Amino acid sequence: MRKLYESTGVGSVKLRHLVVCLLFIVFASLPLFGETWYIRPDGGTRFSSKVPSGQCDGKADAPYPGHGVNRHCAFNDFRYMWDDQSYSDDAWVMKGGDTVIIRGCAANPNQISPSAPDCRIGWDSNKGKGAGGTWCFGGDANQCPNPTIPAGTTTQPTRILGQNYANCSTNNTTNRSALTQLFGGFGVGEVLNLSGARNVQVECLEITEHNEAVPGTHGNCITHGSPAYPAGCNTGSPLSDFDSNGIVTNNVTSNVLLQDVYIHGHTNSGIQGPIGGLITMNRVFVGFNGFAGWNFDDGKSTPDAPNSSIDANYVTMEGNGCNEQYPIVNSTFPAESCYDLDSGGFGDSWSGQNTTLSSFICDHCQQIYNTKDGFIGPHTQIARLVVENSESIGNMGQQWKWGATPHSTTVFRNNFTVGNCRRMAEQLPGASPGYNRHLSLFCRAAGDIFSFYSAADSTVLFANDTTIGYSATVIDLNCSSKNACGSTRYIFRNNIVLGFLNPKYDPSNQEPPALFYFSDSSDSATADHNIYFNLRSRNCPLWGRPDLICSDPLFVNEPPLTMKGEAELDRFNFHLRSGSPAIGRGVPVNGVAIDYFGAKRRNPPSIGAAGR
Numbered sequence: 001m002r003k004l005y006e007s008t009g010v011g012s013v014k015l016r017h018l019v020v021c022l023l024f025i026v027f028a029s030l031p032l033f034g035e036t037w038y039i040r041p042d043g044g045t046r047f048s049s050k051v052p053s054g055q056c057d058g059k060a061d062a063p064y065p066g067h068g069v070n071r072h073c074a075f076n077d078f079r080y081m082w083d084d085q086s087y088s089d090d091a092w093v094m095k096g097g098d099t100v101i102i103r104g105c106a107a108n109p110n111q112i113s114p115s116a117p118d119c120r121i122g123w124d125s126n127k128g129k130g131a132g133g134t135w136c137f138g139g140d141a142n143q144c145p146n147p148t149i150p151a152g153t154t155t156q157p158t159r160i161l162g163q164n165y166a167n168c169s170t171n172n173t174t175n176r177s178a179l180t181q182l183f184g185g186f187g188v189g190e191v192l193n194l195s196g197a198r199n200v201q202v203e204c205l206e207i208t209e210h211n212e213a214v215p216g217t218h219g220n221c222i223t224h225g226s227p228a229y230p231a232g233c234n235t236g237s238p239l240s241d242f243d244s245n246g247i248v249t250n251n252v253t254s255n256v257l258l259q260d261v262y263i264h265g266h267t268n269s270g271i272q273g274p275i276g277g278l279i280t281m282n283r284v285f286v287g288f289n290g291f292a293g294w295n296f297d298d299g300k301s302t303p304d305a306p307n308s309s310i311d312a313n314y315v316t317m318e319g320n321g322c323n324e325q326y327p328i329v330n331s332t333f334p335a336e337s338c339y340d341l342d343s344g345g346f347g348d349s350w351s352g353q354n355t356t357l358s359s360f361i362c363d364h365c366q367q368i369y370n371t372k373d374g375f376i377g378p379h380t381q382i383a384r385l386v387v388e389n390s391e392s393i394g395n396m397g398q399q400w401k402w403g404a405t406p407h408s409t410t411v412f413r414n415n416f417t418v419g420n421c422r423r424m425a426e427q428l429p430g431a432s433p434g435y436n437r438h439l440s441l442f443c444r445a446a447g448d449i450f451s452f453y454s455a456a457d458s459t460v461l462f463a464n465d466t467t468i469g470y471s472a473t474v475i476d477l478n479c480s481s482k483n484a485c486g487s488t489r490y491i492f493r494n495n496i497v498l499g500f501l502n503p504k505y506d507p508s509n510q511e512p513p514a515l516f517y518f519s520d521s522s523d524s525a526t527a528d529h530n531i532y533f534n535l536r537s538r539n540c541p542l543w544g545r546p547d548l549i550c551s552d553p554l555f556v557n558e559p560p561l562t563m564k565g566e567a568e569l570d571r572f573n574f575h576l577r578s579g580s581p582a583i584g585r586g587v588p589v590n591g592v593a594i595d596y597f598g599a600k601r602r603n604p605p606s607i608g609a610a611g612r
Helices: 002-029
Strands: 036-044 099-102 118-121 158-162 180-184 188-193 198-209 243-248 254-264 269-272 278-287 292-295 309-318 322-324 335-338 359-363 366-368 377-388 391-393 400-413 416-419 450-454 459-463 466-469 473-479 489-493 496-499 514-518 526-528 530-533
Touching (some): 180 188, 180 243, 198 243, 254 269, 278 292
Parallel strands (some): 036 099, 118 180, 180 198, 254 278, 309 366, 391 416, 416 466, 450 473, 466 496, 489 526, 496 530
8 A cells, every 4th residue: 555655646746747847838838918808799898897787898709698797708899998988987998918809899870881890989979969978088089099008018018909810911911801990980080099009019900981071971071182072071060970090109109010900091191190119010001091191290290209210011101192982982092082282282101200210121111102202201310221122103202202310321222113203193093083183293392203311421322223214303312411421422233223204294304314413512422233224414324334334224015215194104014124234234232132023133133123
């Protein structure tokens, strides 16, 4: 018996050790997140000490069973996460580091599509006494958005996720049909308030509005642009069903991830506000917002916090300055009406507005058909700028525009640019007829393709870029302080620049573009292994240099160099034909091992963004 007892004791010790080890493995393999909360259409109302009749605790991915209170089931509305409907509580039920998974919200009779998996932010209705304040603390539309999201940590961020967050994209393309929709209405300022957000992740969401000038109709309204088409938004009675912004930030917003987020159709900006630290954007679309894509100006000229930066990957800014159709009919370019500065609109994609950033990295960014500038603007001072594998096409101002701090580094490599600033003067494929009836400020500020400011003791590298267009000047070099950029190195290597003549661009000057314009006398540039063709002033800059080629680069399906219409540069094929003088004529450049299309570059590499 003693041996049996001893044997059993040893076995018990081994068993305990095994259990401890298994528990350690289990807990070690769990994600570092706190409690998980669930929203789903078949869930119930929120239970709280102030609302003891609430049906669910929100902590189970399960429907309300149909009876009882405080059941272990999901909430049926995203707004229950911060509003228990007691009219005295306006605070998140979750804590920092928690996760909320949104499967959609319960069908609302005031929604245009009651069966859609979407969640309204703002009033449910502006009809009936008190009904408007149902989801707004104090009954004020300005208090409808969520309060500050509880901050997570770097290892345990707070997460707001659409239901398909684990499978929301394929090959760096967001699957929009997998997104969970949040939409604003009845004058709400923003759909998602990220002011003060720290260590927060937002994934797999569509952030939009269901725009109705008059509730119960399908005619949308606008807040920027004159004359207002189809109609201006009514802020009285009956209140139009619209919102202003998709997301709002402030100079505390930091360490925020936006991933697989589709932001569109807002009357003001897709994103508005400065930032307070790192913002990471993966597979984000910001488009068809009536004023701007991301406007960093909060209306008070609040500066960004020190060491703020943006890391943008596969981010598209399209059609900003244009008001989106609702419901969408022309899915290719769903603009109902577009406005520029001359018609009471704006139209920047990224709009820096005196922003200072420690870094901005843009990899696979796309800026197309915005009614003002394609990039962030000269008033944005950036200490480290890297733009690669990106494109800018058809914007009505400059295609690329930025500023820099002293001792800054700018790297612009492997990018495609089409300088066709009059493109929206004509019909775009897939756009509704008359979308551009209020546009006139084409090629604003001379429409240079690039216009950027550098600063003292800085470096600027353009490498393996391909640029075509008809603007007055391809590259306008400026200096942030007069005559201070003599210490800055501008290097242009392995680039192709092809000029076109557009007779409608400047009827008084029938010439193709010039290559460089030095707005500041201290600026100068060095260039090697480039191709320049059909540019004015002289056929080839710096004659006698064998590495500066003055031949047609021979692109696939290259249109005539004198244009007859704007559509001729649509879907320009940047691949090189066999026999192109660009093939194998470049030199290796650090960071450009592959071409724009992902193909490995040969040695010696080809000039331009396409390897072949």
